[in-house]
Every structure is written in C-alpha cells, then in structure tokens.
Amino acid sequence: MKYGRTYNFSAGPATMPEPVLEEIRDEMMNYRGSGMCVMEMSHRSKVFQQIIDEAEADLRELMNIPDNYKVLFIQGGATLQFAMIPMNLMKNGKAVYIETGAWSKKAIAEAKKYGEVIVAASSKDKNYSYIPDCSDLDIPEDTDYVYICENETIHGVTWPKLPNTKGHVLVSDQSSMFLSKPCNVSDYGMIYGGVQKNIGPAGLAIVIIREDLIREDLDPKTPIYMMYKTHADAGSMYNTPNCWAIYVCGKVFKYLKNLGGLGEMEKINIEKAKVFYDFLDQSRMFVGTVRKEDRSLMNIPFVTESKELDAEVIAYTKAAGFENLKGHKSVGGLRASIYHAMPKEGVEALVECLKKFEAEHK
Numbered sequence: 001m002k003y004g005r006t007y008n009f010s011a012g013p014a015t016m017p018e019p020v021l022e023e024i025r026d027e028m029m030n031y032r033g034s035g036m037c038v039m040e041m042s043h044r045s046k047v048f049q050q051i052i053d054e055a056e057a058d059l060r061e062l063m064n065i066p067d068n069y070k071v072l073f074i075q076g077g078a079t080l081q082f083a084m085i086p087m088n089l090m091k092n093g094k095a096v097y098i099e100t101g102a103w104s105k106k107a108i109a110e111a112k113k114y115g116e117v118i119v120a121a122s123s124k125d126k127n128y129s130y131i132p133d134c135s136d137l138d139i140p141e142d143t144d145y146v147y148i149c150e151n152e153t154i155h156g157v158t159w160p161k162l163p164n165t166k167g168h169v170l171v172s173d174q175s176s177m178f179l180s181k182p183c184n185v186s187d188y189g190m191i192y193g194g195v196q197k198n199i200g201p202a203g204l205a206i207v208i209i210r211e212d213l214i215r216e217d218l219d220p221k222t223p224i225y226m227m228y229k230t231h232a233d234a235g236s237m238y239n240t241p242n243c244w245a246i247y248v249c250g251k252v253f254k255y256l257k258n259l260g261g262l263g264e265m266e267k268i269n270i271e272k273a274k275v276f277y278d279f280l281d282q283s284r285m286f287v288g289t290v291r292k293e294d295r296s297l298m299n300i301p302f303v304t305e306s307k308e309l310d311a312e313v314i315a316y317t318k319a320a321g322f323e324n325l326k327g328h329k330s331v332g333g334l335r336a337s338i339y340h341a342m343p344k345e346g347v348e349a350l351v352e353c354l355k356k357f358e359a360e361h362k
C-alpha cells in the first residue's frame with residue numbers, strides 16, 4: 001500500500017479511490033490555473049459552476065437519468081432526507097414503509113412526525129437478517145409513496161428485487177449502494193443517498209427526483225431549505241452548497257466512468273464480494289448473519305461463536321493493518337464494508353488474515 005495507508009473497511013466515511021485523492025492533492029493549491037483551491041472559491045464563480053455542472057452531467061450519464069428527473073445536491077446527509085421526504089411527498093398524509101434494518105427504522109420514526117406511516121412488511125422478527133416478501137403488499141389506494149432502504153448498511157441486507165408498489169411512487173435510500181450497479185431510474189419516484197459511503201466526503205446527499213413530485217403547496221412553515229423546489233429552482237445553489245463534497249464526488253463519477261461505468265462496477269463488486277462470501281461459507285469459525293439471497297455486496301456482517309472471540313479477531317486484524325472491522329453494536333461481531341474504492345486485493349488480504357486466525361485458533 002502506498003503512503004502507509006491501511007486497508008480501511010469503514011462503513012462510512014469510507015475509503016476513497018487513491019487516484020482521486022492524488023488528483024485532489026495535485027489541485028489543492030491551485031485548481032487548474034484559477035490560483036486557488038476549490039474550497040476557497042466562490043460558489044457563484046464560473047469555475048465552480050463548471051464543476052457542479054460536470055458532476056451532474058457525469059452522474060446523469062452514469063445512471064442514465066431521464067430528463068424528467070432532477071438531480072439535487074443537498075446538505076444534511078441522508079438523515080435530513082428522512083424528514084424532507086414526508087414533508088414534500090406526503091400529499092394525502094400517508095406512506096408505506098418497509099422495515100428492513102436500522103436505517104429504514106430511523107426513516108420510519110422521522111416520517112411518523114408528518115403523517116400516517118404504514119409498515120407493510122418488516123424483518124424485525126429475525127433481527128433484520130432478510131428482506132421480507134414484498135410481491136403482494138396491502139397498499140392503500142391513497143398512499144403517497146412506498147419507501148425502502150435498498151441496502152441496509154448496518155444489517156448487511158440488500159433488495160434482490162424491488163417491491164411491487166402496485167403503481168405507487170417508490171422512494172429508495174441507496175446511500176451505501178450508490179452507483180454500485182446499473183439502476184433503472186424510472187422504476188423510482190426518488191432515489192437518494194448520503195455520499196460518504198460509496199462516493200465522497202460526508203455531509204452531502206444526492207437526490208434524484210421525478211419532476212412531478214416536486215411540489216410548492218407544502219405546509220407554510222416548511223423551512224425553505226427543506227423544500228425540493230428550492231433546490232430544483234436554484235440548481236442546488238439556493239445557498240452555499242457543500243462545494244468541496246460536490247467537487248470530490250465529481251471526480252469519483254469520472255473515475256467510475258473511466259472504469260467502464262456501472263455495468264463494470266457491478267461485475268467488480270460481485271467478484272469482490274464473492275471472495276469474501278466464499279470464505280465465510282467454508283469457514284468453521286465465521287458465520288454470515290444474513291440470509292444468502294439478500295446478502296449485500298457492500299456491507300458484510302459476520303460473527304464467531306462468542307463476543308470474546310469476536311473481540312480477539314478484531315484486535316488481530318487491526319494489528320495486521322486492517323481497520324474498522326468492528327460490527328455495529330446492534331448486530332455485534334464484525335463487519336467488512338467493501339465499497340468502490342476497496343480493491344479486490346484488500347478483500348483477499350483480509351480473507352488470508354482471517355484464515356490464518358482460524359488456523360491458529362482451532
């Protein structure tokens with residue numbers, strides 16, 4: 001590893017592609033002859049306008065986003081969206097949520113402040129270790145939208161196929177799987193994600209929303225910042241945006257385009273995750289916590305037979321140069337997050353390390 005860097009399996013903020021970090025380093029003191037760093041620049045400058053325009057254009061190209069969808073760069077991370085979604089999209093005051101883990105649970109709690117929330121399916125009974133069958137849900141006619149978290153970062157489950165919304169608008173939190181595979185945007189009314197998992201620095205959410213869902217007739221007390229219309233009308237620059245995060249995300253979009261786009265990313269991600277899951281499936285010490293069909297390609301929680309042994313493994317891997325493998329407290333054990341920027345060699349090296357531990361502790 002260059003620069004004395006470690007293999008960082010953090011769930012977020014997470015490891016970044018090294019070529020992107022190097023480019024940023026090279027542009028730090030003087031961005032392309034502008035005489036300043038991007039973080040010193042007016043967001044109203046021509047130079048920054050070009051940065052944000054290119055970021056949006058590259059994202060549109062990567063995801064093949066139809067023209068009737070807006071791309072918005074909004075601060076407050078994914079968490080602010082938990083409130084913005086019901087504030088903006090609840091017209092009849094009713095929404096269906098699917099509870100599949102910690103992040104959908106948080107979204108549900110927030111949405112309940114704004115209207116009626118129907119939890120039409122949940123996997124709480126088995127500590128969110130699977131995706132419930134959502135092929136024939138009971139969805140009231142006047143439901144404003146159906147909400148899912150498409151990849152649960154903490155519990156490590158992902159939707160193998162989207163729910164049958166019976167014609168209702170689908171809203172998806174893609175934070176931890178953003179750009180990890182091709183995505184048919186028109187299947188959704190809105191897709192959003194905090195970028196610090198799979199793309200860039202923390203503090204920015206990207207919202208991709210169908211234009212007809214952007215409303216004006218909201219509760220008059222709705223903060224202006226929390227209306228999608230504000231951001232759509234102002235090209236994400238009603239106020240000072242998170243310029244730095246937008247700049248870095250733009251670089252990652254170009255990096256993904258150069259790698260061959262999302263089809264190629266999916267192949268890489270499947271291959272990379274397979275290295276780890278194949279290891280888990282043959283191990284006598286480590287067990288994955290998620291039902292096989294619903295395993296995430298990005299976040300892999302796993303456990304040993306005891307908390308004490310888990311702790312030993314974490315200390316062992318840390319000493320060997322692998323960081324941030326401690327599982328979230330709600331699942332326990334360990335978790336390896338293997339986003340875009342984690343090279344396959346990193347996963348292979350971790351597997352070797354775990355195999356060695358297992359052999360030494362038979």
Ligand SMILES: *Cc1c(COP(=O)(O)O)cnc(C)c1O
Nearest residue numbers: 077078079103153173175176194
């Ligand atoms: C991390 C995460 C969030 C919260 O993101 P913030 O930017 O910290 O608000 C929401 N949803 C999912 C799926 C996440 O992984």
